[in-house]
Amino acid sequence: xxxxxxxxEVLGYIIKPKVTKNKLPVLIYNRGGNGNFxxxxxxxxxxxxxxxxxxxxxxxxxxxxxxxxxxxxxxxxGGKDVNDVLALIDFIPHIxxxxxxxxxxLGASRGGMQTHLAMQHTNKIKAIATIAGATDLVKxxxxxxxxxxNVYVRRIPNYxxxxxxxxxxRSVMNWVDKLSPKxxxxxxxxxxxxxxxxxxxIQFAKALDKHHIPHKLVVYDGDNHFLIDHKEQLESExxxxxxxxx
Numbered sequence: 001x002x003x004x005x006x007x008x009e010v011l012g013y014i015i016k017p018k019v020t021k022n023k024l025p026v027l028i029y030n031r032g033g034n035g036n037f038x039x040x041x042x043x044x045x046x047x048x049x050x051x052x053x054x055x056x057x058x059x060x061x062x063x064x065x066x067x068x069x070x071x072x073x074x075x076x077x078g079g080k081d082v083n084d085v086l087a088l089i090d091f092i093p094h095i096x097x098x099x100x101x102x103x104x105x106l107g108a109s110r111g112g113m114q115t116h117l118a119m120q121h122t123n124k125i126k127a128i129a130t131i132a133g134a135t136d137l138v139k140x141x142x143x144x145x146x147x148x149x150n151v152y153v154r155r156i157p158n159y160x161x162x163x164x165x166x167x168x169x170r171s172v173m174n175w176v177d178k179l180s181p182k183x184x185x186x187x188x189x190x191x192x193x194x195x196x197x198x199x200x201x202i203q204f205a206k207a208l209d210k211h212h213i214p215h216k217l218v219v220y221d222g223d224n225h226f227l228i229d230h231k232e233q234l235e236s237e238x239x240x241x242x243x244x245x246x
Contacts, residue, residue: 001013001014003087003091005065005083005084005087006065006080006083008065008066008074009069010062010063010064010065010067010084010087011062011063011067011068012060012061012062012063012088012091013040013045013060013061013063014058014059014060014091014095015045015049015050015052015053015058015059015060016053016057016058016059016095016097016098017053017054017056017058020056020097021097022097023097023098023099023102024056024057024058024097024098024099025056025057025058025099025102025103025104025242025243025246026057026058026059026060026092026095026098026099026100026102026103026104027052027057027058027059027060027103027104027105027106027242028060028061028085028088028089028103028104028105028106028118028125029049029059029060029061029105029106029107029108029111030061030062030085030105030106030107030108030110030111030112030114030115030118031061031062031063031064031108031110031111032108032109032110032111032132033109033110034075034077034110034151034155035066035067035072035073035075035155036067036068036072038109038110039063039067039068040061040063048108049061051235052235052238052239055235055239057239057242058092058095058097058098060088060091060092060095061088062084062085062087062088064081064084065080065081065084073154073155075155076155076156076157077110077151077152077155077156077170078110078113078114078117078156078169078170079155079156079157081114082114082117082118082121085114085115085118086118086121086122089103089122089124100124102126102246103124103125103126103246104125104126104127104128104129104242104245104246105118105119105125105127105128105129106128106129106130106131106238106242107128107129107130107131107133108130108131108132108133109131109132109133109134109195109196109225110134111130111131111133112130112131112132112133112134112135113133113134113135113137113170113171113172115128115130115133116128116130116133116135116172116179117170119179119180119183120175120178123180125183126183126245126246127183127184127185127186127241127242127244127245127246128183128184128185128186129185129186129187129188129237129238129241129242130185130186130187130188130201131188131189131227131234132188132189132190132193132195132196132201132225132227133187133189133196133200133201134171134196134200135171135172135173135200135201135203135204136171136173136174136200136203136204137152137167137168137170137171138164138167138168138171139197139199139200140196140197140200141167143196143197143199144194144195144196144197152166152167156170172204173203173204173207176204176207176208176210176211176213177211179208179211179213180213181211181212181213181214183213184213184214184215184216184241184245185208185213185214185215185216186215186216186218186237186238186241187201187204187205187215187216187217187218188201188218188219188220188227188234188237188238189201189202189217189218189219189220190219190220190222190223190224190225190226190227190230191219191220191221191222191223192222192223192224193223193224193225194224194225195225196225198219201217201219202217202219205217216241218237220233220234
């Protein structure tokens with residue numbers, strides 16, 4: 001579907017079981033990538049999201065502003081595009097069989113950052129999960145320096161003038177003390193992730209522990225950014241997590 005945010009047309013999608021008589025919990029899915037790279041095509045839906053819908057969840061997601069258009073520079077990588085995520089919450093009461101009182105949020109890679117940024121502006125999410133999420137973008141530059149030239153300079157407004165401030169604002173590690181103790185967080189990461197260091201999830205878990213935020217850390221030994229070797233375990237973790245807390 002198409003929807004308007006800040007006078008910009010954004011693409012979204014809904015996936016849900018065909019037949020159900022009951023109200024179903026909802027997952028807002030925040031994708032990875034940036035601009036047109038990483039957009040959720042049908043193959044990605046089948047691989048990553050259909051299994052969740054098959055387990056009884058309504059899945060709704062945004063492609064983020066500019067995706068699949070000639071102007072994919074609208075994506076600010078954690079700037080105004082966060083509004084594209086928040087706007088989805090207003091759709092949920094209008095989706096048949098979707099339970100607006102049982103909403104979770106799932107973010108993969110960049111979507112992990114997107115999830116924490118969105119959580120700053122809503123209290124309607126009961127539980128969240130992130131897969132290979134970046135929690136400290138400043139430290140990540142040491143691990144993957146080409147992100148600066150390929151993504152940050154291009155997408156983040158005023159990046160060259162305010163590099164430190166912009167990266168810190170997008171890094172949940174800088175505001176763990178502001179997180180709600182009522183929203184449990186599942187962290188999943190592969191130990192051999194070459195795109196987002198596993199230390200993002202490990203150090204974030206330690207910070208959550210310090211601030212008494214309920215959480216669970218799952219690290220799949222030897223697996224990469226896409227967790228291909230642990231697909232069934234990943235799906236099981238997600239389904240069990242959201243079934244427990246939604």
